[in-house]
Amino acid sequence: MRNRGAAEGIVAVRRVVQGFFLGFILLVGTRFALFIRYVEGEAVFSSLAQRSPGVEGFLPIGALVSLKHWLQSGQIHPVHPAALVIFLTICLICLLARKGFCSWLCPVGTLSEWAHRLGRRLWGRNFRIWRWLDLPLRGGKYLLLLFFVKLILLDMPGEAVAAFLASPYWAVSDIKMLHFFTRMSLTTLTVHLALTGLSLFYANFWCRYLCPYGALLGLLSLASPFRIRRDIEGCTGCRRCSAACPSFLPVHVKKEVRSPECTGCLSCVAACPERAILQMALPFRREPLPLFVYPATVLLLYGLGIGAGMLTGHWQSSLTLADYQRLLPLLDLLAH
Numbered sequence: 528m529r530n531r532g533a534a535e536g537i538v539a540v541r542r543v544v545q546g547f548f549l550g551f552i553l554l555v556g557t558r559f560a561l562f563i564r565y566v567e568g569e570a571v572f573s574s575l576a577q578r579s580p581g582v583e584g585f586l587p588i589g590a591l592v593s594l595k596h597w598l599q600s601g602q603i604h605p606v607h608p609a610a611l612v613i614f615l616t617i618c619l620i621c622l623l624a625r626k627g628f629c630s631w632l633c634p635v636g637t638l639s640e641w642a643h644r645l646g647r648r649l650w651g652r653n654f655r656i657w658r659w660l661d662l663p664l665r666g667g668k669y670l671l672l673l674f675f676v677k678l679i680l681l682d683m684p685g686e687a688v689a690a691f692l693a694s695p696y697w698a699v700s701d702i703k704m705l706h707f708f709t710r711m712s713l714t715t716l717t718v719h720l721a722l723t724g725l726s727l728f729y730a731n732f733w734c735r736y737l738c739p740y741g742a743l744l745g746l747l748s749l750a751s752p753f754r755i756r757r758d759i760e761g762c763t764g765c766r767r768c769s770a771a772c773p774s775f776l777p778v779h780v781k782k783e784v785r786s787p788e789c790t791g792c793l794s795c796v797a798a799c800p801e802r803a804i805l806q807m808a809l810p811f812r813r814e815p816l817p818l819f820v821y822p823a824t825v826l827l828l829y830g831l832g833i834g835a836g837m838l839t840g841h842w843q844s845s846l847t848l849a850d851y852q853r854l855l856p857l858l859d860l861l862a863h
């Protein structure tokens with residue numbers, strides 16, 4: 528029997544990392560909300576009211592426009608450069624270390640996972656959408672990805688890209704994103720509640736069927752050298768790995784899991800009762816990798832990407848406090 532403690536420990540470590548990262552994002556968001564109140568002239572603790580460039584992680588569509596600008600001009604646009612840095616960092620993680628961002632760091636992925644774990648407690652199990660419906664529904668996120676890629680990367684003219692990035696609309700997009708969460712319209716609230724409700728029944732409903740970011744990361748992850756590898760000789764066919772997989776992958780019949788749906792969560796590895804039969808592996812190494820190598824790679828790549836953005840001066844936005852004070856009263860006009 529394998530060292531069950533170590534394998535289960537890695538799942539516990541993942542949950543701690545997820546919780547830490549979610550808490551960090553909430554802190555960044557809270558400080559940004561206080562910053563906006565400070566800009567509005569309200570009395571808040573100015574030491575808490577800080578705008579961290581991390582908020583730009585919630586601007587992936589703008590990041591795509593910024594990416595096009597970078598590819599065309601060779602320059603990273605100075606307004607909200609962290610949006611592009613975070614986007615490229617996440618892409619790099621998935622290119623090299625599967626969809627590790629989704630299962631180890633993404634706050635939406637964490638909330639989605641909490642919802643389906645709660646659902647399992649409430650109903651005793653998670654449900655699965657019929658296979659004939661599951662496959663076309665999974666195509667939804669690829670269609671959304673195709674829509675954004677066509678709209679921005681393929682069809683948007685260079686002048687329109689430059690005009691968008693220089694516009695007040697892009698400048699205040701971080702505030703609009705904040706208000707998307709703090710001043711939800713009835714429609715937004717209804718959609719959030721519906722997605723949460725569906726996630727209680729169906730594991731990772733948003734990630735599996737709708738997230739275009741996840742679709743892109745899944746495609747990039749096909750190039751990753753990391754993959755779950757099963758030793759066919761030693762496998763007893765107990766199917767515990769497949770039962771534990773939140774992406775419903777048939778791990779117990781695969782020699783290697785290469786699916787773009789694999790998030791590198793290691794739940795299958797933790798569930799396998801046999802010693803070193805199932806592991807996150809690299810193609811050029813036959814021996815089992817120490818369990819910590821894969822998550823350490825994900826976290827290291829994240830740190831390297833963000834660090835590179837900071838060190839090269841592409842982290843802080845060029846917008847000043849005076850810019851925010853000038854633009855904030857215009858927010859409603861800029862929202863449409």
Ligand code: SF4
Nearest residue numbers: 772789790792793795
């Ligand atoms: S195959 Fe394993 S690592 Fe991949 S999603 Fe399923 S449980 Fe997670």
Ligand code: SF4
Nearest residue numbers: 762763765766768799
């Ligand atoms: S849990 Fe392990 S032993 Fe059981 S089917 Fe999966 S790989 Fe084979």
